[in-house]
Amino acid sequence: xxxxxxxxxxxxxxxxxxxxxxxxxxxxxxxxxxxxxxxxxxxxxxxxxxxxxxxxxxxxxxxxxxxxxxxxxxxxxxxxxxxxxxxxxxxxxxxxxxxxxxxxxxxxxxxxxxxxxxxxxxxxxxxxxxxxxxxxxxxxxxxxxxxxxxxxxxxxxxxxxxxxxxxxxxxxxxxxxxxxxxxxxxxxxxxxxxxxxxxxxxxxxxxxxxxxxxxxxxxxxxxxxxxxxxxxxxxxxxxxxxxxxxxxxxxxxxxxxxxxxxxxxxxxxxxxxxxxxxxxxxxxxxxxxxxxxxxxxxxxxxxxxxxxxxxxxxxxxxxxxxxxxxxxxxxxxxxxxxxxxxxxxxxxxxxxxxxxxxxxxxxxxxxxxxxxxxxxxxxxxxxxxxxxxxxxxxxxxxxxxxxxxxxxxxxxxxxxxxxxxxxxxxxxxxxxxxxxxxxxxxxxxxxxxxxxxxxxxxxxxxxxxxxxxxxxxxxxxxxxxxxxxxxxxxxxxxxxxxxxxxxxxxxxxxxxxxxxxxxxxxxxxxxxxxxxxxxxxxxxxxxxxxxxxxxxxxxxxxxxxxxxxxxxxxxxxxxxxxxxxxxxxxxxxxxxxxxxxxxxxxxxxxxxxxxxxxxxxxxxxxxxxxxxxxxxxxxxxxxxxxxxxxxxxxxxxxxxxxxxxxxxxxxxxxxxxxxxxxxxxxxxxxxxxxxxxxxxxxxxxxxxxxxxxxxxxxxxxxxxxxxxxxxxxxxxxxxxxxxxxxxxxxxxxxxxxxxxxxxxxxxxxxxxxxxxxxxxxxxxxxxxxxxxxxxxxxxxxxxxxxxxxxxxxxxxxxxxxxxxxxxxxxxxxxxxxxxxxxxxxxxxxxxxxxxxxxxxxxxxxxxxxxxxxxxxxxxxxxxxxxxxxxxxxxxxxxxxxxxxxxxxxxxxxxxxxxxxxxxxxxxxx
Ligand SMILES: Nc1nc2c(c(=O)[nH]1)N[C@H]1C(S)=C(S)[C@@H](COP(=O)(O)OP(=O)(O)OC[C@H]3O[C@@H](n4cnc5c(=O)[nH]c(N)nc54)[C@H](O)[C@@H]3O)O[C@H]1N2
Ligand SMILES: Nc1nc2c(c(=O)[nH]1)N[C@H]1C(S)=C(S)[C@@H](COP(=O)(O)OP(=O)(O)OC[C@H]3O[C@@H](n4cnc5c(=O)[nH]c(N)nc54)[C@H](O)[C@@H]3O)O[C@H]1N2
Ligand SMILES: [Mo]
Numbered sequence: 001x002x003x004x005x006x007x008x009x010x011x012x013x014x015x016x017x018x019x020x021x022x023x024x025x026x027x028x029x030x031x032x033x034x035x036x037x038x039x040x041x042x043x044x045x046x047x048x049x050x051x052x053x054x055x056x057x058x059x060x061x062x063x064x065x066x067x068x069x070x071x072x073x074x075x076x077x078x079x080x081x082x083x084x085x086x087x088x089x090x091x092x093x094x095x096x097x098x099x100x101x102x103x104x105x106x107x108x109x110x111x112x113x114x115x116x117x118x119x120x121x122x123x124x125x126x127x128x129x130x131x132x133x134x135x136x137x138x139x140x141x142x143x144x145x146x147x148x149x150x151x152x153x154x155x156x157x158x159x160x161x162x163x164x165x166x167x168x169x170x171x172x173x174x175x176x177x178x179x180x181x182x183x184x185x186x187x188x189x190x191x192x193x194x195x196x197x198x199x200x201x202x203x204x205x206x207x208x209x210x211x212x213x214x215x216x217x218x219x220x221x222x223x224x225x226x227x228x229x230x231x232x233x234x235x236x237x238x239x240x241x242x243x244x245x246x247x248x249x250x251x252x253x254x255x256x257x258x259x260x261x262x263x264x265x266x267x268x269x270x271x272x273x274x275x276x277x278x279x280x281x282x283x284x285x286x287x288x289x290x291x292x293x294x295x296x297x298x299x300x301x302x303x304x305x306x307x308x309x310x311x312x313x314x315x316x317x318x319x320x321x322x323x324x325x326x327x328x329x330x331x332x333x334x335x336x337x338x339x340x341x342x343x344x345x346x347x348x349x350x351x352x353x354x355x356x357x358x359x360x361x362x363x364x365x366x367x368x369x370x371x372x373x374x375x376x377x378x379x380x381x382x383x384x385x386x387x388x389x390x391x392x393x394x395x396x397x398x399x400x401x402x403x404x405x406x407x408x409x410x411x412x413x414x415x416x417x418x419x420x421x422x423x424x425x426x427x428x429x430x431x432x433x434x435x436x437x438x439x440x441x442x443x444x445x446x447x448x449x450x451x452x453x454x455x456x457x458x459x460x461x462x463x464x465x466x467x468x469x470x471x472x473x474x475x476x477x478x479x480x481x482x483x484x485x486x487x488x489x490x491x492x493x494x495x496x497x498x499x500x501x502x503x504x505x506x507x508x509x510x511x512x513x514x515x516x517x518x519x520x521x522x523x524x525x526x527x528x529x530x531x532x533x534x535x536x537x538x539x540x541x542x543x544x545x546x547x548x549x550x551x552x553x554x555x556x557x558x559x560x561x562x563x564x565x566x567x568x569x570x571x572x573x574x575x576x577x578x579x580x581x582x583x584x585x586x587x588x589x590x591x592x593x594x595x596x597x598x599x600x601x602x603x604x605x606x607x608x609x610x611x612x613x614x615x616x617x618x619x620x621x622x623x624x625x626x627x628x629x630x631x632x633x634x635x636x637x638x639x640x641x642x643x644x645x646x647x648x649x650x651x652x653x654x655x656x657x658x659x660x661x662x663x664x665x666x667x668x669x670x671x672x673x674x675x676x677x678x679x680x681x682x683x684x685x686x687x688x689x690x691x692x693x694x695x696x697x698x699x700x701x702x703x704x705x706x707x708x709x710x711x712x713x714x715x716x717x718x719x720x721x722x723x724x725x726x727x728x729x730x731x732x733x734x735x736x737x738x739x740x741x742x743x744x745x746x747x748x749x750x751x752x753x754x755x756x757x758x759x760x761x762x763x764x765x766x767x768x769x770x771x772x773x774x775x776x777x778x779x780x781x782x783x784x785x786x787x788x789x790x791x792x793x794x795x796x797x798x799x800x801x802x803x804x805x806x807x808x809x810x811x812x813x814x815x816x817x818x819x820x821x822x823x824x825x826x827x828x829x830x831x832x833x834x835x836x837x838x839x840x841x842x843x844x845x846x847x848x849x850x851x852x853x854x855x856x857x858x859x860x861x862x863x864x865x866x867x868x869x870x871x872x873x874x875x876x877x878x879x880x881x882x883x884x885x886x887x888x889x890x891x892x893x894x895x896x897x898x899x900x901x902x903x904x905x906x907x908x909x910x911x912x913x914x915x916x917x918x919x920x921x922x923x924x925x
Contacts, residue, residue: 012080026051027071027082028058038084039093039118041100041208042157043072047267048167048425049206055157056096057118061086068092094122102127104209105137105152112227114208115155138183143193145832146276147204148218149184154211156182160203167269168202169424169446184211198815199272199833200417205259214257214276229256233703236690237274238346238683239818241568242266242396242418243692244274245759248684248703254282255684255703264696264759264770265397271417272816276829278684281704283826285666287679288708290320299655301641301888305667312677317709317719324634324676325723327659331632332363332724337611340367340621340630343581344637345570347713348688348700350736352576353587354717355636359615361607362724366592366615367630370581371638372573373618374645378540378904379530379566380577385541385903386548386788387557387564388781390589391574394527394563394774395694395761397422401561404432404523408547409458409533409910413442414815416567416693423529432523434516436461437533438810439882440875449516454507455808455880456797456911458534461506462546463497463792465517469553470494474521479555483779486789490549493791505794521554525561532812535566536910541903542792549789557787558777568693571683575691578746583615588744604742606727617905619645619898625653632659634720636713637680641669642820642885645907646863647893663716666822669888678720680713681706688714688733689755691762696771697750698759797911798899801879805861805913808880809895812910817886825886837887840873841880841916851918859883860915864894881914 008023014031021030031038032045042055053073060071063081068089076082083089097119104115119125138151156175161184164173172195176185186195204212210226217226229249237244245263248255255278260268285305291312293299303311315323331338343355352370359368372380380390387393396419399405405426412420420443427433427446435447438455453461469475470491480487499510499517506513520526528551534543548564556562568574580587590597593612602609616624622644624630633654644650654660654673662674665682685706691697706712714733721728730736734752741747749764750771761771779785801808816834818824825831839859841851851857853872858865859881868883868890876882885892897908 010076010078012076012078012082014082015085021076025076027060027069027074027076030076031071031084036084037121038071039097039121040072041115041118041155042159044159044206047262048269049159049162050166052158052162055155057093059089059092059096060084061089090122094124097122097124098127099129100155102129103132105150112225113210115210118208141191142215143191144197144199144215145193146199146215146272146829147192147201148213148215149192150211150213150218151184152211153209154184155209156184157208159206159208160184160212163202163206168200168421169428170198170200172197173203198417199276199829200270201272201275202269205268216257233701234261235684235701235703236263236571236698237270238571239273239277240416241570241573241693242416243571243690243694243696243698244270244418245698246270246274248278250703253704255279263698264761265395265692265694266418269418269421272833273818273824273827273830274418277824277827279828280823280826281665281682281684283666285826286707286710287665287667287677288710289314290317290679290709291315291677292320292323293675299673301651301669301672303667303672308667317711320676320678321716321719321723324661324678325720327675328632328634328661329724331659336363337365337367338630339363339632339634340616340624341634342618342636342638342640343368343370343576344713345371345573345576345581346637346683347572347576348686348690348733349572349575349579349697349740350688350733351636351713351717352572352579352581353736353740354714354721354730356580356586357605358717358721358724358726359634360610361605362721362726365611366583366613367621368581368615369583369618369621370576371570371618371643372577372582373905374536374643374907374909375532375569375573376535376566377906378535378537378901379544381903382541382544382548382790383564383566384589386545386790387776388787389775390577391695392563392565392693393557393776394565395696396529396565396567397694398561398563398773399423399426399431399527402426402431402523402525402527403561404434404520404526406434406436406520406526406528407443408436408528408530409535409543410529410531410567411437411439411441411443411812412529412567415531415569415813417815419567432519434520438877438880449512449519451508451512451516452877454505455810456537457506458537458543459539459546459792459794460497460502461508461513462543462550463494464499464502464506464510464513465520466546466550466553467494467497468499468514468517469521471498472518474518475553476555480553483558483786484552484789485784485786490553490789490791520550523554525559526551526554526556527561527563527565528556529565529567531567532569533910535904536906536908538798538899538901538908539792539795540901540906542795545790545792548787552787552789558774560774563774565693571692572690574693574695575689575697578691578744579740583617586743587740588746590743600743604739619900619905619907622650622653625656631657633657634661634663635670636663636717639664639668639670639820639822641673642888642891642893645893645896645909646898647891647896648864649898663713664822665710666826668822669820678716679708679710680716681710685710686712689737694761694773696759696761697747697755699755798897798908799862799911799913801913805915806879807914807916809859809861809912809914810880810882810910811885811892811896812882814884814886817884819886821886821888837868837890838871839868839881839883839890840871840876841882842874842876842878843872845878846870846872849916849918855919857919858917859895860917861895861897861912863896866890866892866894881916
């Protein structure tokens with residue numbers, strides 16, 4: 001309640017009993033809250049679904065009213081007398097259902113669905129009415145790889161339209177025609193598979209009759225029975241940092257289909273990967289046995305994942321673990337710091353914690369890192385420096401309370417699709433959205449201001465916006481006085497960055513910069529969301545410093561609808577970082593250089609001290625291998641042979657290692673360089689907690705058994721640690737979690753037992769507190785409780801386009817694929833939707849170069865070349881190329897620049913100078 005008013009109560013009579021409920025509830029909701037289910041079809045009691053009152057299946061009688069009323073849309077009123085069970089109401093409902101049953105397809109009679117449950121609730125199993133004649137029965141639309149449209153079963157309840165337009169805001173499904181010809185259509189009446197559908201599957205989840213169904217349900221088992229499964233297991237999605245809760249429906253120990261669950265981040269919603277991308281775990285390439293490299297077999301990208309046995313031989317777990325440990329122990333014996341480890345943000349908190357412990361306790365140093373280094377490392381360094389904490393200050397769902405938001409350098413429609421649904425809904429409610437990206441990303445369609453600026457020019461653009469806020473005195477002086485430091489320096493600094501001076505640098509006209517700045521400053525509550533476009537630069541930390549300053553000067557931290565939110569990427573990158581998978585920090589960002597901190601850990605670990613020197617980071621480790629300083633590695637759930645910048649250099653490093661232990665679920669490009677490969681269980685096969693971008697800690701549960709001899713990652717880590725001489729005897733992840741709590745204040749009040757029952761956001765202030773969605777309302781975790789303004793100057797990208805390399809290459813992501821493709825290219829639906837390596841350029845540029853969309857082009861940077869099919873896309877600026885990095889056959893990272901941000905040590909993935917050559921020129925060579 002915005003103004004703090006108490007909620008008004010109303011009393012009404014329900015089937016003879018007086019009932020008091022909060023004002024504003026509908027009859028349906030009030031009845032439902034009392035355990036009385038009024039039959040309903042077009043109504044879906046799920047967040048985001050507006051009641052529509054169109055199907056008439058929930059009619060009830062209200063005393064004194066001539067006609068029956070639809071209970072799903074009628075609010076209760078003081079003194080109202082409602083009968084849900086009067087003969088008249090029951091008869092009417094029965095009639096509605098019977099009319100609908102008449103048109104249901106034959107096959108549906110013996111399957112279970114919400115529709116048939118509701119028919120049964122009305123006592124209807126058959127119909128007196130004739131079915132529609134065969135000529136009018138719609139044909140099955142099986143044009144989509146993931147879903148089936150069987151309009152024969154459609155009752156025009158409109159739920160799929162609301163699912164598509166109002167919940168996911170994808171605007172694909174609509175109703176066409178009137179009366180008897182009314183029909184659900186996709187776009188302009190296209191087959192679903194040819195429409196602009198992004199396959200989030202929300203409509204399938206909403207459909208009460210099975211007119212829309214997952215293909216796996218319709219095509220298999222008992223034809224079309226969505227309840228034909230043996231078990232369901234609630235867990236968390238394995239893909240992105242949104243952390244959607246989902247339910248695996250399991251039949252014969254295989255995941256048959258997936259539905260969204262009402263988790264704190266997703267409220268039942270999913271995207272195409274979470275809903276339809278699960279079957280990578282059943283792919284024949286899954287590693288099922290430990291493998292040891294055959295004597296003399298060459299290292300490199302030459303092992304066919306289907307036939308690994310030409311280069312590797314199968315081994316028992318015991319032999320493989322002994323071999324893995326011995327190679328690492330031998331290097332340790334030679335010189336303690338010859339070994340480094342990459343842990344995983346795809347695994348659990350407990351597995352991340354064990355990994356960093358294994359490196360620190362087992363090898364005595366801090367050479368342990370993971371993909372956060374390639375991701376938000378610069379954001380985190382700026383946040384730690386200026387705010388005192390690296391995590392988000394507010395959940396993304398807080399956008400519900402915002403009236404303005406900035407989305408910069410991220411593409412949530414493709415990369416955080418469920419978060420994006422909330423952003424889109426925010427704009428539909430009138431929220432003002434400022435989208436800043438050198439590409440015309442999908443969110444731009446919803447924006448009040450679209451700033452398609454020059455790549456690498458964030459600091460100039462953001463400083464210009466801030467200088468407007470200073471010049472026009474739009475800042476929040478009271479907030480600045482109470483909560484910040486260094487304001488005067490910041491103000492003075494910004495004087496040099498007027499929009500008029502910056503427009504040529506960032507490519508956005510001064511007036512547009514002014515307008516956007518005014519919009520943001522005018523908001524009562526504003527949020528800032530950012531991603532890799534901000535962080536993956538040699539000035540990534542400066543970019544984030546600007547965003548932090550912008551939020552601080554407008555007082556947009558620590559209150560509802562306000563906050564800083566770097567959208568975290570991997571499903572558990574927040575948790576893996578919190579758990580200490582970082583070379584400078586022990587768990588909870590406690591410095592390895594602090595003697596007290598180290599001794600707090602070694603006393604729990606019951607072991608001696610380890611190095612007080614910060615360890616090497618991801619890219620530094622690759623350089624150290626070339627320099628002969630690192631000779632062994634343990635890589636768990638990362639694929640650096642694809643994900644590292646300047647990957648030929650990284651691959652050469654992997655090939656130089658004396659001993660490489662890789663633990664994965666597939667024989668990845670990285671595993672091609674391994675001496676020993678340990679087969680792990682996938683996310684859906686194991687127990688463990690994960691922490692999403694919102695700081696929500698959630699429980700992952702095993703749905704199915706791992707294939708062959710694959711084992712849970714934590715078990716493998718423990719077995720390896722034992723063989724490295726460590727006194728580890730964990731028998732369950734819950735014991736690891738209990739140990740983590742001893743030195744991690746962030747987990748205060750969060751116990752394993754609690755997580756079994758609910759998600760908890762950290763910090764949680766008491767055993768009952770679900771956790772704080774918004775933090776720092778009363779000051780910051782810095783010495784003086786104040787956040788800091790750190791001015792940022794313009795730093796040029798490391799390399800600029802020139803005559804030889806005239807374009808700017810931007811690398812990034814696409815909706816259907818996950819990073820290096822190891823999982824999603826092995827997921828049937830995802831691979832079918834996006835099967836081919838591709839890049840995008842502006843159609844005008846292609847025309848000028850005589851290149852047709854679909855042609856193969858060659859991209860060349862100072863590091864190397866790839867050949868790839870090009871698409872025309874107006875979203876890409878005329879002098880840019882956009883290239884996703886999921887495809888080994890055109891690996892983007894052969895091209896990228898390994899130059900690092902000095903603070904976050906993140907490479908400049910987002911900016912390389914590139915040459916583009918057309919196919920004929922290639923053929924002629
Ligand atoms: N489908 C899918 N989803 C994912 C992932 C995936 O692989 N696939 N990965 C997950 C992970 S780990 C992460 S970190 C997130 C990443 O999510 P995002 O941050 O959304 O990822 P990107 O596509 O790499 O880059 C975002 C945008 O940065 C823009 N950009 C390029 N240069 C600049 C610049 O100089 N300044 C600014 N401001 N923007 C620029 C690009 O045009 C692009 O639209 O996604 C997560 N979600
Ligand atoms: N050019 C370019 N490069 C980039 C980026 C970019 O924008 N452009 N983005 C960077 C970013 S933000 C990130 S986060 C990194 C990601 O880089 P990586 O983390 O290296 O990429 P993934 O493909 O996610 O690798 C995860 C690996 O874990 C394996 N895996 C999945 N589940 C499990 C499991 O349960 N157990 C085990 N043991 N293994 C499992 C997968 O098979 C896969 O091999 O890439 C970075 N690289
Ligand atoms: Mo990431």
